Amino acid sequence: MSNKILSVRGLSRIHGEQCPLCISSTGPEHDTNMCPHCGSVVAAHDVNFDLYRGEILGIIGESGSGKSSTVKMLYFDDMPTAGSATFYDGDAQHDMFALNAAQQRSMRNKRFGMVYQNPHLGLNFQISAGGNIAERLLMSDLRHYEEIRTRAGDLLVRTEVSRARMDQNPRTFSGGMQQRVQIAKALATRPPLLFLDEVTTGLDLSVQAAILDLILEIQHELGTAMIVVTHDLGVIRLLAGRTLVMKHGRVIESGLTDQILEDPQHAYTQRLVASAL
Amino acid sequence: MNAHYELPLEDAGYSFGFLDEYAKKEVRRCILKAISIPGYQTPYASREMPMGRGFGTGGLQLTLSLIGADDTLKVIDQGSDDSVNAVNLRQFVQLTCPGVAVTEKTQEATLIQSRHRIPEKMLTEQQILVLQVPYPDALVVVEPSEARRKVMHGEADYSRLLVKLYEDVVRFDEITLSHRYPTRINGHYVIDPSPIPRWDVPRLHHSPALVLLGAGREKKIYAVPPYTVAAPLVFDDIAFRVEDFRDANGQRIACRCCGSIVSFLDELIDDAGRVTHQCSDSAYCEEQQETISARKQA
Ligand SMILES: Nc1ncnc2c1ncn2[C@@H]1O[C@H](COP(=O)(O)OP(=O)(O)O)[C@@H](O)[C@H]1O
Ligand SMILES: [Mg+2]
Ligand SMILES: [Zn+2]
Numbered sequence: 001m002s003n004k005i006l007s008v009r010g011l012s013r014i015h016g017e018q019c020p021l022c023i024s025s026t027g028p029e030h031d032t033n034m035c036p037h038c039g040s041v042v043a044a045h046d047v048n049f050d051l052y053r054g055e056i057l058g059i060i061g062e063s064g065s066g067k068s069s070t071v072k073m074l075y076f077d078d079m080p081t082a083g084s085a086t087f088y089d090g091d092a093q094h095d096m097f098a099l100n101a102a103q104q105r106s107m108r109n110k111r112f113g114m115v116y117q118n119p120h121l122g123l124n125f126q127i128s129a130g131g132n133i134a135e136r137l138l139m140s141d142l143r144h145y146e147e148i149r150t151r152a153g154d155l156l157v158r159t160e161v162s163r164a165r166m167d168q169n170p171r172t173f174s175g176g177m178q179q180r181v182q183i184a185k186a187l188a189t190r191p192p193l194l195f196l197d198e199v200t201t202g203l204d205l206s207v208q209a210a211i212l213d214l215i216l217e218i219q220h221e222l223g224t225a226m227i228v229v230t231h232d233l234g235v236i237r238l239l240a241g242r243t244l245v246m247k248h249g250r251v252i253e254s255g256l257t258d259q260i261l262e263d264p265q266h267a268y269t270q271r272l273v274a275s276a277l
Numbered sequence: 278m279n280a281h282y283e284l285p286l287e288d289a290g291y292s293f294g295f296l297d298e299y300a301k302k303e304v305r306r307c308i309l310k311a312i313s314i315p316g317y318q319t320p321y322a323s324r325e326m327p328m329g330r331g332f333g334t335g336g337l338q339l340t341l342s343l344i345g346a347d348d349t350l351k352v353i354d355q356g357s358d359d360s361v362n363a364v365n366l367r368q369f370v371q372l373t374c375p376g377v378a379v380t381e382k383t384q385e386a387t388l389i390q391s392r393h394r395i396p397e398k399m400l401t402e403q404q405i406l407v408l409q410v411p412y413p414d415a416l417v418v419v420e421p422s423e424a425r426r427k428v429m430h431g432e433a434d435y436s437r438l439l440v441k442l443y444e445d446v447v448r449f450d451e452i453t454l455s456h457r458y459p460t461r462i463n464g465h466y467v468i469d470p471s472p473i474p475r476w477d478v479p480r481l482h483h484s485p486a487l488v489l490l491g492a493g494r495e496k497k498i499y500a501v502p503p504y505t506v507a508a509p510l511v512f513d514d515i516a517f518r519v520e521d522f523r524d525a526n527g528q529r530i531a532c533r534c535c536g537s538i539v540s541f542l543d544e545l546i547d548d549a550g551r552v553t554h555q556c557s558d559s560a561y562c563e564e565q566q567e568t569i570s571a572r573k574q575a
Binding site for chain 1: 428444446447513514
């Protein structure tokens with residue numbers, strides 16, 4: 001069995017009508033992701049990468065470069081306009097975009113986890129923190145109330161929320177605490193693959209550091225493979241072994257994070273690294 | 278305008294059962310579909326009836342499509358045959374279905390239209406129970422979009438209903454739903470048995486009588502066919518319980534009229550301002566009383 005967990009080929013997402021010139025007239029060299037001929041937005045084009053078990057892959061780039069678009073497609077929040085992705089799950093391998101909607105939902109609910117920048121997207125604020133985690137467990141067919149309680153409590157303890165807050169509504173929590181609940185929820189089904197989209201953006205620096213630590217600890221403990229999206233070089237530096245750099249919907253550079261930081265090839269990456277120093 | 282004009286009922290101005298034959302046939306076709314897919318909300322072309330929707334027009338259309346001259350009809354509302362609504366519906370059927378017999382006795386009826394209760398007396402294979410439902414879709418409380426609800430039903434994805442039950446247990450230590458208890462039919466579709474209390478849910482399970490549910494406003498018919506599994510949504514370790522009527526000492530409260538300790542009770546405030554209890558199924562209660570007085574005389 002290979003250690004590969006995800007293989008992404010030619011993944012693309014174009015918003016709008018599309019014309020034959022969309023691809024050739026957008027991208028970093030044209031300094032835009034919007035087609036001047038038809039107005040379509042090339043949110044992502046021809047994204048390729050492999051992800052291995054327990055690995056953290058970073059995707060970095062400025063706002064609008066296509067990072068979230070890429071992750072959204074892989075989490076089935078959005079459909080690609082071209083490309084494929086294969087998810088290797090134990091001995092099985094799944095052509096992700098060839099699955100029907102029900103199969104995709106099942107994969108998303110049971111085998112993937114997502115943590116959004118905006119906790120409103122990841123959490124249901126009508127119900128308790130524990131209820132949010134219970135939802136994931138119930139979706140994966142756990143029907144035992146006490147076991148659900150125990151597992152939800154354990155997850156909240158692990159993400160340093162404390163069991164005592166389990167029955168409180170996350171609306172009353174701080175931003176950092178809400179992200180911890182999101183992480184607990186995303187981990188509920190012990191998924192082998194986790195997506196994190198700007199999860200520390202907008203939080204106090206000390207809170208950011210604590211959450212990044214938590215993510216690293218979880219990766220060590222559970223061996224969860226992760227795709228971490230950020231515009232913050234510091235996050236990539238700390239978490240990601242390998243990194244993709246995106247600009248105007250294209251991956252312009254990829255490789256080991258250390259190499260990208262020490263010896264960036266693309267002029268854009270060089271500026272990015274220089275400005276972060 | 279002729280102020281003295283009367284509907285020419287005698288002269289077949291209206292067909293038997295008010296609805297025209299085509300409309301009745303269409304409803305029957307939907308009933309067959311509903312029976313074939315237990316618990317599935319079958320859409321049908323709900324007709325305008327000469328009374329407001331919400332007064333049981335969904336149930337009435339089922340009744341009118343099923344009824345024949347040799348049927349005996351019982352109509353209950355709030356457990357009682359005498360409530361205004363029940364009387365109105367019964368009169369409408371009598372008016373539009375000449376020859377149909379009516380009864381208050383559950384065991385005499387071939388067709389029972391009800392709004393809030395399943396009769397206490399066990400129904401038989403010879404009977405059909407028509408329930409008028411205000412809210413056909415159990416998922417409406419967790420998902421506002423009908424398109425998405427359809428997908429959830431199709432995939433039997435009821436986890437969000439279970440989350441609601443989870444929150445209930447967290448807050449109140451038990452499931453507090455008194456009505457609209459989500460109930461899974463034949464292992465797939467979850468229905469909202471909206472008119473009946475939790476008490477009646479177990480009586481859907483393996484019911485010898487066909488149970489049809491009709492929502493006029495929402496234009497849906499669904500069915501619990503005879504001897505079909507009807508399982509309330511629960512957790513593995515928390516059993517489903519019906520209402521238990523107990524006093525402060527833990528004693529089962531008896532009906533003040535017939536003394537029954539096995540029926541579903543309505544809570545009433547008597548003239549002295551005290552809380553008393555009485556069978557909600559008035560026909561059952563009366564029969565119990567008759568049996569008791571007959572026994573006394575003997
Ligand atoms: N639904 C949509 N319709 C049109 N354009 C979109 C849509 N979603 C994203 N975009 C555009 O796609 C580009 C990439 O967006 P996104 O992937 O969110 O960027 P990032 O996450 O890197 O900031 C942006 O120009 C954005 O405006
Ligand atoms: Mg983004
Ligand atoms: Zn174009």
